[in-house]
Amino acid sequence: MPIHEKSLIRPExxxxxxxxxxxxxxxxxxxxxxxxxxxxxVKDYNEDMEAEIAALPGGEFIHRCWQCGSCTNACTVNAIxxxxxxxxxxxxxxxxxxxxxxxxxxxxxxxxxxxKCSYTCPRDVLPEGVMKATAHWLELKGHTPKSHSTVxxxxxxxxxxxxxxxxxxxxxxxxxxxxxxxxxxxxxxTMALRMIRHFPIKLMIHMGLANxxxxxxxxxxxxxxAIEEYVEEQExxxxxxxxxxQPAE
Amino acid sequence: xxxxxxxxxxxxxxLSAAHALATVGQKSVLVDKQQTLGGxxxxxGYAKLVPSGEWARDVIGAMVDRVEQNALVEVHKGTTVKSxxxxxxxxxxxxxxxxxxxxxxxxxxxxxxxxxxINKPEWGFGTYPDVVTTTQVExxxxxxxxxxxxxxxxxxxxxxxxxxxxxxxxxxxxxxxSKICCTVSSNIAMExxxxxxxxxxxxxxxxxxxxxLYEDTYYWRSQEExxxxxIKARIAEVTSDGEKLIVKGEDTLVKRPIxxxxxxxxxxxxxxxxVDNMVIGSIFDVKLQKHGHIxxxxxxxxxxxxxxxxxxxAGAATGPETIDDSIAQGQAAAxxxxxHTVPVKAAAE
Numbered sequence: 001m002p003i004h005e006k007s008l009i010r011p012e013x014x015x016x017x018x019x020x021x022x023x024x025x026x027x028x029x030x031x032x033x034x035x036x037x038x039x040x041x042v043k044d045y046n047e048d049m050e051a052e053i054a055a056l057p058g059g060e061f062i063h064r065c066w067q068c069g070s071c072t073n074a075c076t077v078n079a080i081x082x083x084x085x086x087x088x089x090x091x092x093x094x095x096x097x098x099x100x101x102x103x104x105x106x107x108x109x110x111x112x113x114x115x116k117c118s119y120t121c122p123r124d125v126l127p128e129g130v131m132k133a134t135a136h137w138l139e140l141k142g143h144t145p146k147s148h149s150t151v152x153x154x155x156x157x158x159x160x161x162x163x164x165x166x167x168x169x170x171x172x173x174x175x176x177x178x179x180x181x182x183x184x185x186x187x188x189x190t191m192a193l194r195m196i197r198h199f200p201i202k203l204m205i206h207m208g209l210a211n212x213x214x215x216x217x218x219x220x221x222x223x224x225x226a227i228e229e230y231v232e233e234q235e236x237x238x239x240x241x242x243x244x245x246q247p248a249e
Numbered sequence: 250x251x252x253x254x255x256x257x258x259x260x261x262x263x264l265s266a267a268h269a270l271a272t273v274g275q276k277s278v279l280v281d282k283q284q285t286l287g288g289x290x291x292x293x294g295y296a297k298l299v300p301s302g303e304w305a306r307d308v309i310g311a312m313v314d315r316v317e318q319n320a321l322v323e324v325h326k327g328t329t330v331k332s333x334x335x336x337x338x339x340x341x342x343x344x345x346x347x348x349x350x351x352x353x354x355x356x357x358x359x360x361x362x363x364x365x366x367i368n369k370p371e372w373g374f375g376t377y378p379d380v381v382t383t384t385q386v387e388x389x390x391x392x393x394x395x396x397x398x399x400x401x402x403x404x405x406x407x408x409x410x411x412x413x414x415x416x417x418x419x420x421x422x423x424x425x426x427s428k429i430c431c432t433v434s435s436n437i438a439m440e441x442x443x444x445x446x447x448x449x450x451x452x453x454x455x456x457x458x459x460x461x462l463y464e465d466t467y468y469w470r471s472q473e474e475x476x477x478x479x480i481k482a483r484i485a486e487v488t489s490d491g492e493k494l495i496v497k498g499e500d501t502l503v504k505r506p507i508x509x510x511x512x513x514x515x516x517x518x519x520x521x522x523x524v525d526n527m528v529i530g531s532i533f534d535v536k537l538q539k540h541g542h543i544x545x546x547x548x549x550x551x552x553x554x555x556x557x558x559x560x561x562x563a564g565a566a567t568g569p570e571t572i573d574d575s576i577a578q579g580q581a582a583a584x585x586x587x588x589h590t591v592p593v594k595a596a597a598e
Contacts, residue, residue, distance in 0.1 A: 042500065042507045047407075047449050050476075064473050067481070067502060091502050094478060100503065123469075 006035070013038045045096035048243075053093050055241030056136050058129025065090045071117035071127040077110050084110060086117060086127045089134060101134075102143060109135040109147045140242055151179050161227050164217030167210045251590040253278050253323070254583070255342055255352035257330060257529075260288020261572050262564025263358030264312040265579025266586070271321040275583075275590055278323045278350050279316065280330060286313045288360055290572060296390035297440070298572060299432050300466065305391065309572075333533050337559030338589045354559045354589040356582045357543060358575075359529055361520040361565040364415025364423070372411060372516060373487035379494055380487060380514045383410075383430065386437050396441050396448075398513050404445055405512035409496050410434045411484050412454045416519035416569075425540060427519030428569040432463045434517045435471040442475040451478045451511075453498065482507065487514050520569040533560055542568045553582040561585050 006014065015024065015036040022030040029036070053059040065087075072078050072087040084107055092101040101108075111131035118128050138144040146154075155174045159166060176183050195204065217223075239245075254270055256263045259281035270277045283292060290298065290305040291313070298305050316322050325344060332343045333355070342350045366374035366382055373380040378400040389396050398405050412434060416427040431454070438450040457479065459468040471477040484498040493510035500507045522541035523529065530537045536556035538544040543566045546554030553561040563582035564575035 040505055042503075042505050042509070044509060045449075063476050064469075066472070066479070088503070095480060095500070097503065097505075100505075 009037055013040060042097055042100075046098045047096050049096045049098055049101075050094050052242050053130065053133050053137055056133035056140075056238055058126065058131075059133030059137075060129070061123075061125050062090055062093060062130050062133075064123040065094060065125045066123060067091055068122060070120045070122060071125070074116040074120040076112055076114045076116060081107065081110070083107055086111075086131060090125070090127065090130055093130075093134065105138050105143050108138060109144065109149075111135070137242070140238065140244060148175075148179050151175060154178075157231075161224055161231070162216075163214055164220040164223065165215060167207075167214070169207045169210060251275070252338070252351050252353040254586045254590060255280065255330075255340065255350055255355040256358060257355065258288065258358035258360055258564075258566070259283070259286035259313070259316075259324070259326075260358060260360050260564065260575070261290065261309060261312065262360070262566070262570075262575040262579040262582070263288070263356070264309075264316050265576040266356050266358060266563060266583040267316045267322045268312070268319070269580045269583035270586070271316075271319045273587070274321065275587060276321050276323070278325065278352065280325045280328050280344060282327065282329045284327045286317065286324065286326065289363075293363065293384050294388040294391045295384075296387045297436070299429070299436050300463065300573070330532060340559065354561065354586040355533065356553075356579075356586050357529065357533065357535070357555070357560065357562045357566050358564050358579060358582070359523050359525070359543070359566045361522065361569070362524045364427075364518040364521050366414055366516045366518055368421055369414055369418075369516075371486045372414065372484065373489075373494065373514060374516055377487070377489050377494055377514075379405075379512065380516065382414075382516045382518045383433055383437060384518065386441075386515055390440060390444075395444055396513070403512070405448055407511050408438075408441055408448060408450045408513045408515060409484075409494075409509075409511045410438060410450065410452045410515045410517055412452060412517045413483075414516035414518050415521065417455065423519060423521070423540075425519075425569060426458060428458070428460075429571055430517040430519060431458045432460075432467045434515075435459060435463075435467040435477065437515070438477040439467075439471050439475045442477060449478070450475075451480055453480050453482050453484050453496075455481070455483055520565060523566065526566075533557065535560055535562075538568075540568075542566065551585075553578065553585040559589055 015038060021028060024036060050062060054062055067087060069087045072085050075084065075086060077084040083104065089101060089104065089108060108131065111128065113128055115128050118126050121127060135147065139146050139150060152175050155171055155178060159171060173183060253276035256266050256277050256279045259279055263279060264286065267277045267279050285291065287309050289295065290309040295305040297303065298308065301308065317324055325346065328344050328346045330342050331345045333340060335341050338353050340352045340355060342352060344350065363384055366372065374382070379398045381399065386396060396405065397403065412430060415421070415423050416425060416430065417423065434452055438452060441448055441450050457468055472479065481501045482498040484496055486497050488495045488497070493512065494514050496509050496511055496514060498507055499505070526537055526541050526543065530543065534557055536544040543562045544556055545562065545567050546556065553563060555562050561582040563578035564570055
């Protein structure tokens with residue numbers, strides 16, 4: 001019998017015979033009809049997952065979810081990509097179906113933080129926060145590389161923590177370098193050309209100088225120490241919750 | 250002197266009716282087939298009650314004491330009614346201890362019978378010792394022993410509670426919702442998490458019916474404060490790999506079959522009609538409704554009534570009922586039963 005609904009089965013779950021000797025579990029099942037579906041049974045729950053996500057910022061209220069689907073119905077990204085389903089991922093995390101979650105690791109980070117879900121959720125789960133925590137979890141566990149937005153956050157935060165100030169040019173340069181992008185991109189050139197056209201001489205001198213001089217907010221030292229201590233504390237807590245022995249970076 | 254009211258059954262509804270009647274100076278005769286009063290909350294060893302959180306032996310026990318110490322209530326324990334005849338205001342009941350009771354009216358507070366899980370063999374009760382019922386878990390708490398696997402006394406690390414065992418199931422002729430099991434199960438789940446914080450509790454449900462004010466205090470609270478996990482699945486079968494119980498089913502929200510190991514499986518058993526209802530119906534000549542519960546007269550015109558004038562009904566005898574509502578219905582039935590105890594002439598004047 002042919003499998004009529006083969007399209008509904010994930011390709012990696014199909015085992016197809018080649019017509020030659022095809023043996024599954026010691027049984028010869030060769031023949032042109034020999035298409036089999038691998039077992040898709042969920043065999044156990046990873047009971048640590050929910051607590052791990054809940055330990056990361058944004059994930060605190062994941063345990064409130066009762067699967068009504070309001071978040072997914074409201075979701076901006078879901079309207080474009082039906083596979084983007086916060087309701088489903090929250091369920092997988094809460095029940096501990098890790099393998100299932102990892103199948104979607106390359107789309108979970110696509111949340112645009114529009115917060116429509118946060119406003120519609122009847123149980124105040126804050127699904128946007130859960131998406132953020134989940135993306136972070138995937139990075140910390142090494143399932144996904146750091147997303148560009150994470151790298152941007154890091155570059156931005158590093159500079160603020162160091163100097164108490166933000167120098168846009170430098171943030172941009174570091175971000176592009178760290179994410180392996182060319183410094184001279186079309187949009188960067190366009191921006192530079194337009195700036196030259198308006199010739200905001202004071203700003204340009206300022207930006208130029210900023211490459212050599214890194215001014216700090218006066219008396220920043222104590223604030224910096226406090227912030228660094230706090231960030232270290234937080235990161236240590238997250239690593240502990242996720243049972244990561246090595247520092248995240 | 251008016252005749253007493255005959256009350257059959259000394260559970261929450263019957264105790265409430267007897268107390269209500271005594272409060273207004275009306276005599277009653279309370280008959281219970283058990284050797285002690287209190288009904289299921291006492292005989293089945295319930296622990297903390299919903300929604301008060303008070304121990305059954307304390308609060309239902311107090312209802313028992315209050316009735317037993319009241320001179321206006323004549324209590325017959327270990328006794329049943331053998332025959333019953335007469336008209337409203339003038340009934341005669343023969344008890345099986347040989348005594349005869351003249352009664353103005355009667356209240357049937359005959360309650361229910363717990364569903365016997367053996368009738369759902371695919372869920373492992375009777376086959377595996379670590380498959381238990383909600384009643385057994387109540388007893389584990391009320392005895393002070395705590396929740397332990399009956400097979401070897403170990404503390405379970407993972408417990409599954411299966412809802413709707415003996416309810417909402419045409420296969421076994423139970424077409425009703427037993428009303429209390431969702432709330433009782435979420436209460437038990439919280440109690441387990443409180444006693445054994447390392448134990449994960451999963452509730453497998455078709456719908457969650459923690460109705461009314463139980464929504465936030467039981468369903469929400471069990472999720473939000475006690476991290477109880479709810480999974481929408483009707484379990485297909487409970488088996489064993491020799492070490493753990495294996496629960497099989499479909500997780501409907503992810504459209505995937507599941508085969509999950511558990512230390513303990515709890516059946517949230519439903520409320521069957523009292524097994525004696527056929528006998529009770531025939532002795533008192535009252536109709537049973539299609540599922541075998543005692544049929545109620547119109548709530549709007551004849552609250553607490555049955556198909557026979559002068560015979561009233563209260564509590565779970567009419568269908569699945571909560572303890573609180575059974576107590577309320579006991580009072581309502583007492584009021585209705587008084588219609589026949591007050592001389593008609595005096596009442597008219």
